[in-house]
Amino acid sequence: MRLEIICTGDEVLTGKIVNTNFSYMSQKLEDVGLAVSWETTVGDDRDNLLHAFQLAGERADAVIVNGGLGPTVDDLSQEVAAQAAGVDLVLNEDWLARMEEFFRRRSRVMPPNNRKQAMLPSTAEVIDNPIGTACGFALDIGRARFFFTPGVPRELRRMLEEQIVPRLLAKSGKPVAIHLKRFHSYGLGESHIDTLLTGLEQMAPDGGVKLGFRSHYPQIETKLTVRGTNMDDVRRKLEPLAQQVRKRLGNFILAEDDDTLEGVVLRELTARQGNLTTVEMFTSGQVAGRVAHLAGAEKVFRRGIVARDLAEIYAAVGLDVAPPAGELTRETAEAVARAARVTGGSTHALAVLIELDEGADRIDFGGTICLAIATANDASSRRSRILGGRDWVRLGAAEMGLDCLRRYLQGLPVVERIDFEKV
Amino acid sequence: MRLEIICTGDEVLTGKIVNTNFSYMSQKLEDVGLAVSWETTVGDDRDNLLHAFQLAGERADAVIVNGGLGPTVDDLSQEVAAQAAGVDLVLNEDWLARMEEFFRRRSRVMPPNNRKQAMLPSTAEVIDNPIGTACGFALDIGRARFFFTPGVPRELRRMLEEQIVPRLLAKSGKPVAIHLKRFHSYGLGESHIDTLLTGLEQMAPDGGVKLGFRSHYPQIETKLTVRGTNMDDVRRKLEPLAQQVRKRLGNFILAEDDDTLEGVVLRELTARQGNLTTVEMFTSGQVAGRVAHLAGAEKVFRRGIVARDLAEIYAAVGLDVAPPAGELTRETAEAVARAARVTGGSTHALAVLIELDEGADRIDFGGTICLAIATANDASSRRSRILGGRDWVRLGAAEMGLDCLRRYLQGLPVVERIDFEKV
Numbered sequence: 001m002r003l004e005i006i007c008t009g010d011e012v013l014t015g016k017i018v019n020t021n022f023s024y025m026s027q028k029l030e031d032v033g034l035a036v037s038w039e040t041t042v043g044d045d046r047d048n049l050l051h052a053f054q055l056a057g058e059r060a061d062a063v064i065v066n067g068g069l070g071p072t073v074d075d076l077s078q079e080v081a082a083q084a085a086g087v088d089l090v091l092n093e094d095w096l097a098r099m100e101e102f103f104r105r106r107s108r109v110m111p112p113n114n115r116k117q118a119m120l121p122s123t124a125e126v127i128d129n130p131i132g133t134a135c136g137f138a139l140d141i142g143r144a145r146f147f148f149t150p151g152v153p154r155e156l157r158r159m160l161e162e163q164i165v166p167r168l169l170a171k172s173g174k175p176v177a178i179h180l181k182r183f184h185s186y187g188l189g190e191s192h193i194d195t196l197l198t199g200l201e202q203m204a205p206d207g208g209v210k211l212g213f214r215s216h217y218p219q220i221e222t223k224l225t226v227r228g229t230n231m232d233d234v235r236r237k238l239e240p241l242a243q244q245v246r247k248r249l250g251n252f253i254l255a256e257d258d259d260t261l262e263g264v265v266l267r268e269l270t271a272r273q274g275n276l277t278t279v280e281m282f283t284s285g286q287v288a289g290r291v292a293h294l295a296g297a298e299k300v301f302r303r304g305i306v307a308r309d310l311a312e313i314y315a316a317v318g319l320d321v322a323p324p325a326g327e328l329t330r331e332t333a334e335a336v337a338r339a340a341r342v343t344g345g346s347t348h349a350l351a352v353l354i355e356l357d358e359g360a361d362r363i364d365f366g367g368t369i370c371l372a373i374a375t376a377n378d379a380s381s382r383r384s385r386i387l388g389g390r391d392w393v394r395l396g397a398a399e400m401g402l403d404c405l406r407r408y409l410q411g412l413p414v415v416e417r418i419d420f421e422k423v
Numbered sequence: 424m425r426l427e428i429i430c431t432g433d434e435v436l437t438g439k440i441v442n443t444n445f446s447y448m449s450q451k452l453e454d455v456g457l458a459v460s461w462e463t464t465v466g467d468d469r470d471n472l473l474h475a476f477q478l479a480g481e482r483a484d485a486v487i488v489n490g491g492l493g494p495t496v497d498d499l500s501q502e503v504a505a506q507a508a509g510v511d512l513v514l515n516e517d518w519l520a521r522m523e524e525f526f527r528r529r530s531r532v533m534p535p536n537n538r539k540q541a542m543l544p545s546t547a548e549v550i551d552n553p554i555g556t557a558c559g560f561a562l563d564i565g566r567a568r569f570f571f572t573p574g575v576p577r578e579l580r581r582m583l584e585e586q587i588v589p590r591l592l593a594k595s596g597k598p599v600a601i602h603l604k605r606f607h608s609y610g611l612g613e614s615h616i617d618t619l620l621t622g623l624e625q626m627a628p629d630g631g632v633k634l635g636f637r638s639h640y641p642q643i644e645t646k647l648t649v650r651g652t653n654m655d656d657v658r659r660k661l662e663p664l665a666q667q668v669r670k671r672l673g674n675f676i677l678a679e680d681d682d683t684l685e686g687v688v689l690r691e692l693t694a695r696q697g698n699l700t701t702v703e704m705f706t707s708g709q710v711a712g713r714v715a716h717l718a719g720a721e722k723v724f725r726r727g728i729v730a731r732d733l734a735e736i737y738a739a740v741g742l743d744v745a746p747p748a749g750e751l752t753r754e755t756a757e758a759v760a761r762a763a764r765v766t767g768g769s770t771h772a773l774a775v776l777i778e779l780d781e782g783a784d785r786i787d788f789g790g791t792i793c794l795a796i797a798t799a800n801d802a803s804s805r806r807s808r809i810l811g812g813r814d815w816v817r818l819g820a821a822e823m824g825l826d827c828l829r830r831y832l833q834g835l836p837v838v839e840r841i842d843f844e845k846v
Binding site: 024315390 | 708
């Protein structure tokens with residue numbers, strides 16, 4: 001099945017908005033085994049829209065169109081869709097009633113121009129939008145089935161996942177039971193993970209499992225897309241493979257599915273009624289920024305201290321004389337973490353200290369990281385070097401700090417060689 | 424002149440990479456008055472690439488192709504370009520020598536597969552890439568001039584700005600002297616700015632000035648694109664209009680061109696040999712995160728304190744009993760800023776305190792912000808309410824804190840009604 005996407009709107013075409021709707025759709029479709037083969041972006045322009053619909057209608061079996069369903073004059077999707085399909089626009093009374101109800105529930109009167117959103121091509125199948133006034137719909141243009149979706153990201157996501165994906169899977173004849181299992185890791189490079197997972201896809205007795213990766217430094221997501229005749233079949237296939245991934249990637253897996261590193265840290269601390277003080281140097285608060293705003297963090301995150309200078313950090317946690325520049329050690333980090341824990345009155349403290357190299361920023365610019373975790377009875381620490389420019393060092397150090405805290409809380413070794421550090 | 428862009432590569436088509444190259448190109452071209460009318464994304468697939476080149480060659484006058492110039496087998500741009508133009512691929516000896524030199528300077532031997540990057544269509548005009556091994560080139564396909572560019576963002580940017588834009592402007596017959604003037608503001612909505620600047624374009628005596636906006640909450644960028652016969656002409660046109668923008672947007676302009684809010688704050692503090700302590704609640708370190716890592720901030724940024732809880736903030740700055748929840752005032756913020764300044768031993772302190780509404784996150788979820796700036800002799804403060812969900816409140820509060828500090832340092836009123844607050 002050949003699948004295309006058409007994105008519409010001047011804001012996207014002029015680059016005012018980065019087209020994250022497209023990358024989201026393409027990833028989501030790939031996750032269920034539907035590859036997009038062509039994407040077109042056109043502005044709010046009748047001629048270009050019509051031409052784009054006609055071309056895709058000649059080439060593809062299914063086309064998703066995003067945007068242009070709004071109430072304003074530059075929203076042209078319904079009108080041009082009707083023209084391309086050679087049918088009339090007609091008022092959909094049901095959708096009009098839905099919209100009026102939508103406004104009534106919000107104690108507002110529907111503005112007259114919203115009526116336009118209920119004008120659909122006469123052959124259109126309505127696709128529900130439970131959270132907005134833009135009416136999704138499907139119809140045939142040329143040899144392809146077209147699916148029209150709203151530009152508002154949360155409305156698009158809900159419509160794509162709940163309604164369009166099932167229709168596309170049915171149309172493609174693929175088994176409809178499908179599940180995406182995700183593992184988030186830190187410390188192993190993509191090719192390293194690929195090697196560690198050699199032969200994994202072949203372990204599914206009757207196929208239907210696809211391995212993929214998504215890299216967003218410093219984390220890498222390992223994805224298993226499992227297809228089966230029903231969800232029991234999917235679970236039966238997935239379970240032994242998921243175990244294999246956990247075994248082969250071991251301590252490097254920091255979370256699964258919708259969990260996040262900071263979420264896991266927060267949960268571990270909450271479970272033991274713990275709380276946290278953080279101290280950061282040069283990361284300019286990224287560690288605190290990952291944790292402090294989370295729902296539930298108000299009980300766990302006690303205090304964060306951010307500074308550029310080791311002497312300043314010493315002063316902030318009530319320590320005396322800081323070691324001179326160039327002499328950052330694990331012992332320093334441990335002393336800072338211990339003192340910060342006392343100052344913040346918390347069960348746990350994490351200190352992430354960085355000494356940057358000298359000179360201008362460049363691709364092999366690096367920093368030395370000393371980090372430590374302290375509790376009332378104990379301190380753990382690690383020293384590492386990361387290269388890759390100032391931003392890279394900063395991102396890497398914040399990630400390493402949180403991941404070492406996760407390891408500490410989970411009883412795993414805090415020091416384990418990772419692919420991103422230089423020794 | 425009809426201009427199209429073709430983006431190539433499986434990583435972009437599958438959404439693994441968000442297509443920021445496209446939005447960058449389209450914005451940059453619009454800034455010089457060249458509108459993109461159509462964009463196509465295809466993967467590393469011979470048939471789709473050829474078809475995309477042919478279609479664009481029939482429709483457009485100029486086409487920019489991005490990606491596919493690398494050394495690996497899935498980099499197909501030169502090969503398919505030659506096929507579409509009906510010419511042979513030939514080895515470009517000059518580029519081969521350049522590449523060998525490129526590797527030699529880095530004390531490396533050129534791998535054999537890089538030779539592929541010097542194979543160009545026989546009719547190609549070489550477009551220099553001074554910072555990489557991917558050779559840019561131009562040639563005619565159909566009725567259009569095609570420009571092939573590398574996928575590496577910094578190589579693309581340099582090639583587009585230095586070499587392709589001038590060629591496109593020459594081809595379009597537009598005057599070549601062009602300048603983009605940018606004003607960054609916080610506190611006025613886009614339509615408000617648009618109204619304040621009514622009639623501005625018409626003030627240029629002989630036209631050639633275009634007004635545009637780019638909104639990235641909480642800031643809005645106001646852009647003046649000025650075209651003239653030469654740079655003197657451009658400057659002559661720009662100066663009175665820039666003065667008008669400064670006059671009409673007044674204190675809301677926080678920076679111009681490449682300057683940033685945090686950069687202006689850092690510069691103002693540096694100029695008076697000042698330094699800064701920050702205290703943040705719920706923004707989870709975003710204020711510190713904007714300033715602390717900047718080059719030069721090591722002399723200015725003293726200490727940042729992050730907490731979720733007012734009692735914790737009181738403890739961290741050495742104050743006694745925090746007021747109970749629900750009683751956050753400007754006076755509280757001033758007391759915290761004053762105490763933080765003493766604790767941090769700095770000339771200035773900024774405190775951004777937030778009391779969130781109760782309940783689940785939603786689009787009209789809000790927070791009350793009390794912020795204060797303290798020096799040895801003085802304190803200034805402001806109270807505000809921002810709605811729009813937790814992330815929106817957090818972003819808005821951090822921006823408001825930094826902007827009030829900017830206003831304070833520049834001797835402007837700290838309290839001035841903004842469009843984004845509820846009163």
